[in-house]
Amino acid sequence: MKRNVFYLLMVFFILGSCSRDEIQNESPEIAVTQKDPLTEKQINAEINQSIKSTGSFAWSGASDYLLWSAVFRGNKVASIGFGSSREDFDRSLSPDNEAVQNEVLDVIKKYEGKQDRLVLNSDQFLNQIDVIIEKQETIIALRQMKNIRYLEPADYRYFDIENNVNGSVAKSSGSSSGCGFESTALNAADYTTVTPNAKAPWSFYKHNITSAWSYSTGTGITIGLVDTGVSSEQSLLGNSFNNGSSSGRTITKKGVYVDSVWPWSTGYDGASDKCGHGTKMASAMAAPRNNLGQPVGVAYNASLITYRAASNVVLDGYHEQNGVKIAFTELANNPNVKIISMSMGHIFSVGKIEDAVKYAYSKGKLIFCAGGTSTSFTNFAGVIFPAWMPETQAVTGVKENTSNQKCDVCHSGAEIDFTYQMERTSGSSIPVLSYYNAQADYVGGSSVATASTAGIAALVWSKNPSWTREQVLNKMRQSATYYPTPSSDYGYGNINVLQAVQ
Known part of the structure; x- marks a missing residue:
């Protein structure tokens, strides 16, 4: 289903992967004639030209000069993945990881001409380090090493630069899947009241979710949410998480984001949402079946572990990218977590x-x-990073009563695995809890489609707790519109959740 193509996310995105194979691990003498780095405007122009001419951009295909310029303009911080092969990412499975890391650092020391203040971060689980690089010679020498899987700028802010050049707004709160603290009076046509006094969104009936609750409500399943955190002002995602018909579950909030423009800054700024996006995603997947007249989530008895990993849905900076990396590795190492959802x-x-x-x-x-x-x-329109990765299930939103008409702002493409109806003919999207108590709002886009589908997976897995990931996925596929032959742009389509849990 997946292929590596250029594409973009909710407020945008794209792909690009790197590998450099069969290159000798040597430290040759490097002669460099160009000493001044490109300007940020020039770097973005080269990136944009690649996108226009080939449909994609990847740092692995960039010239040494372009890559060094981007590293230099990005606070001189580079991210290096090392290992004996492209898939050698797990330190615990690489007995020589320390020796290889030291070999990489020796090359950096040689060309940078210094011994200390080189390593910004060395990941404890991954074969990955962040380093300070000032010289183009260092970039060239590193790219000639056979044990370098990728070498990328770690803090080059493409979108911020585009804003400055074009006066655009990269991180708009005006998108239904971006930031926002708004609340809205829900239209009575967009929900049905269910016991004890919760609002079931219209989309639940399109996917037979309310009928599926007779078989499964998500009990025993823990979902990990990687997003902007969860509001401390919304008690139904806090100390009232077990309100109404929801019981016996937990919500755990973690923060792994450093709110600073400087990559060397430390100190997480907490687990609380300062954007609003993460709160809405948590609501869509697992808000309680409450007695307060507020929207309920798909898997209202599933547990949640939420991560504030970034400030916004666009991961355009060192601390946001690092926060997401940390969130995924921590969730990976948590045996209670079955499902991870990210809409960034x-x-x-x-x-x-x-x-x-x-x-x-x-x-x-x-x-x-x-x-x-x-x-x-x-x-541009298409499937974004990391949704295009074969290790993920890519989800997009479609219009009411369809499985192949994407919502007005949603992306589609060959990498899509599932769809979720989230845009009504009236224009309404999905009712969810708002940032503040006793308030609701609407949220749309592929973001809420993804969170809702993660909730559906929790229902299926809860019904079949001994199943593997592949068994859960196969059941979801078998219960969807286009099984056994997926659509070229919409994957298996909409899931009939009642069928998936029977």
Whole structure:
């Protein structure tokens, strides 16, 4: 279903992977004639030209000069993935990982001409390090090493630069899948009241979710949510998580995001959502079947572990990318977690995030990622990173009563695995809890489609707790519109959840 193509996310994104094979591990004398790095405007222009001419951009295909310029302009921080092969990402499976890391650092020391203040971070689970590099010679020498899987700028902010050049808004709160603290009076036509006094969104009936609750409500399943955190002001996602018909479950909130423009800054800024996006995703997948007249989530008896991994849905900076990497590796190592859902991404593939996704997949996690949602800032349409990765299930939103008409801002493509109806003919999207108590709102795009599908997976797995990830996935596929022959742009389509849990 998946192929590596250029694409973008909810407020945008794309792909790009790196490998350099069969190159000698030597430290040759490097002669460099160009000493001044390209400007940020020039770097973005080369990236955009690649996208226009080939449909994609990847740092692995960039010239040494372009790559070094981007590293230099990105606070001189580079991300390096090392290992004996492209798939050698897990430190625990690489007995020589320390020796290889030291070999990489020796090359950096030689060409940088210094011995200390080189390593910003060395990941304890992945064969990945973040280093300070100032010289183009160092980039060239590293790219000639056979044990380098990827070498990328770790803090080059493409979208911020595009904003400055074009006056665009890359991180708009105006998108239904972006940030926002708004609340809205729900239209009575967009929900049905169910016992004890919860609002079941219209989409639940389109997917037979309310009927499926007779068989499964998500009990015993823990979902990991990688997003912008969860509001501390919404008690139904806090100390009232077990309100109404929801009981015996937990919500755990973690924060792994450093709110600073400087990559060397430390200190997480907490687990609380400061965007609003993560709160809505948590609501869509697992809000309680409450007695307060508020929207209920798909798997209202599933447990949640939520991560504030980024400030926004666009992972355009060192701390956001690093936060996502940490969230995935921690969830991977948590034996209670069965499912991971993320509705964020970036304009390029990010090697450290790729590694973390692969790491989580290797631990048996079922991973759902948003296929992409556009705003006026986005000029392209397609499936975004990391949703295009074969280790993830890419989800997009479609219009009411269809499985092959994407929502007005949703992306589609060959990498899509499932769809979810989230846009009504009236224009309404999905009712969810708002940021504040006793308030509701609507949320749309591939973001809510992804969170809802993660909730569906929890219902299926809860009904069949001894099943493997592949058995759960196969049941979801078998219960969807296009099984056994997936659509070229919409995967298996909409899931009939009642059929999936019977």
